[in-house]
Amino acid sequence: MKIILAGGGTGGHLFPGIALAQEIRSRPVDSEILFLCTNREFDLNQLGHYNFTYYPLPSPRLSFSPLFPVRLGKSLWLSLKYFKRFQPELVIGLGGYGSVAPLVAAYLKGIPIVLMEQNFLPGKITRYFSGAAREIYVQWPGSEKYFKEPSKVIVTGSPIRSFIKRLDRATTCREFNLSPGKKILLVLGGSQGAHALNQFMVNHLEYLNNFPDNLAIIHLTGQADYEMVRQSYGDTRIEHCVFSFCERMEEVYSVADLVLSRAGALAMAEMAYLRLPSVLVPYPSAADNHQFLNAQEVQKKDAGLLIEQKNLSADTMKYIVEKVLFNDGLLQKMAESARLLAYPESASTIYLRITQLITPV
Numbered sequence: 001m002k003i004i005l006a007g008g009g010t011g012g013h014l015f016p017g018i019a020l021a022q023e024i025r026s027r028p029v030d031s032e033i034l035f036l037c038t039n040r041e042f043d044l045n046q047l048g049h050y051n052f053t054y055y056p057l058p059s060p061r062l063s064f065s066p067l068f069p070v071r072l073g074k075s076l077w078l079s080l081k082y083f084k085r086f087q088p089e090l091v092i093g094l095g096g097y098g099s100v101a102p103l104v105a106a107y108l109k110g111i112p113i114v115l116m117e118q119n120f121l122p123g124k125i126t127r128y129f130s131g132a133a134r135e136i137y138v139q140w141p142g143s144e145k146y147f148k149e150p151s152k153v154i155v156t157g158s159p160i161r162s163f164i165k166r167l168d169r170a171t172t173c174r175e176f177n178l179s180p181g182k183k184i185l186l187v188l189g190g191s192q193g194a195h196a197l198n199q200f201m202v203n204h205l206e207y208l209n210n211f212p213d214n215l216a217i218i219h220l221t222g223q224a225d226y227e228m229v230r231q232s233y234g235d236t237r238i239e240h241c242v243f244s245f246c247e248r249m250e251e252v253y254s255v256a257d258l259v260l261s262r263a264g265a266l267a268m269a270e271m272a273y274l275r276l277p278s279v280l281v282p283y284p285s286a287a288d289n290h291q292f293l294n295a296q297e298v299q300k301k302d303a304g305l306l307i308e309q310k311n312l313s314a315d316t317m318k319y320i321v322e323k324v325l326f327n328d329g330l331l332q333k334m335a336e337s338a339r340l341l342a343y344p345e346s347a348s349t350i351y352l353r354i355t356q357l358i359t360p361v
Helices: 011-026 042-048 066-085 096-108 124-132 167-176 195-203 224-236 249-254 263-273 287-302 315-327 329-341 346-358
Strands: 002-006 032-038 053-055 090-093 112-115 135-138 152-156 185-189 213-222 239-242 257-260 278-280 305-306
Touching: 002 066, 002 096, 002 167, 011 042, 011 263, 011 346, 032 042, 032 066, 042 053, 053 066, 053 096, 066 096, 090 096, 090 124, 090 305, 090 346, 096 124, 112 124, 112 346, 135 167, 135 346, 167 249, 185 195, 185 249, 185 315, 195 213, 195 224, 195 257, 195 287, 213 249, 239 315, 249 278, 249 287, 257 263, 257 315, 257 329, 263 278, 263 287, 263 329, 278 287, 278 315, 287 305
Parallel strands: 002 032, 002 090, 032 053, 090 112, 112 135, 135 152, 185 213, 185 257, 213 239, 257 278, 278 305
Antiparallel strands: none
16 A cells, blocks of 8 residues: 655654554555655654655745745645655645645545544644545544544544653663652653743752752753753753753653653653653643643643643742652652553554555455
């Protein structure tokens, strides 16, 4: 079978597609996979890293610029060109503006479309193309209410990349030069980083220095703030590791006792899969406030805590450390609750459904 996965631009859009492609590639059925991704460096690096064939497309955001129709037209022309060469049997939309032209091309050529959506409130592109889709695979129960045809919606969870698994904590701590007996706080803001979280940590390092014997930190900053954060940690007495981005997410997850994170849907799927407690700070400018809704669903299940960015303060940091991170009972409760949000068979479930669409029984 020949499948095109369309979209990307961020880890939240691209990584579930990579996880599904890994599942397809692991099966004994002959298959060919092609990614039509954005031309962002992130997509090109990640797809090259995972050894998938890809073609980048211009992926303009909807705007009133006179160049918008030109760029979209070029993207559609390239999509049709690659479709003619590849002859796909199915197109999977991963969300974001990078999926628009390939989905239009699939519709024009009568090729079956399915969509994957990780956010509780589906993105605009997913909603717009939902009428043309055969099926829509969502991460959250309740998302179906946002679609005109909820019968098309199947709650599958989000596919998790095959290397994401829990490793031995003590061994992995040694690789980071961290003490396994300390509580380890993992700070991450998604593939692009989160300036507000970075600043929140930097502003309160003096307070965190009160716990050199009990606390360690792994901080993923994103590229923009990396040097600022790295230098800020230079004089701290607490064990720490600072990365701009980390390919070894299975390792940082495996040593974390608590994750302080944005509320991107993919990160929450991975944390649920590994039963990780979390404190979620939604990005307030996210489209339609979708990160807040994601975090709200996690908090409803007692798997994490929702703290709005406007409420980040010294008292908030004190609460996170003293009332959450150092509270073994609460951490255990959240870890057990996270299990209710996990869909460990997500990639397999979606694989079986798309094979039936391509070769109906």
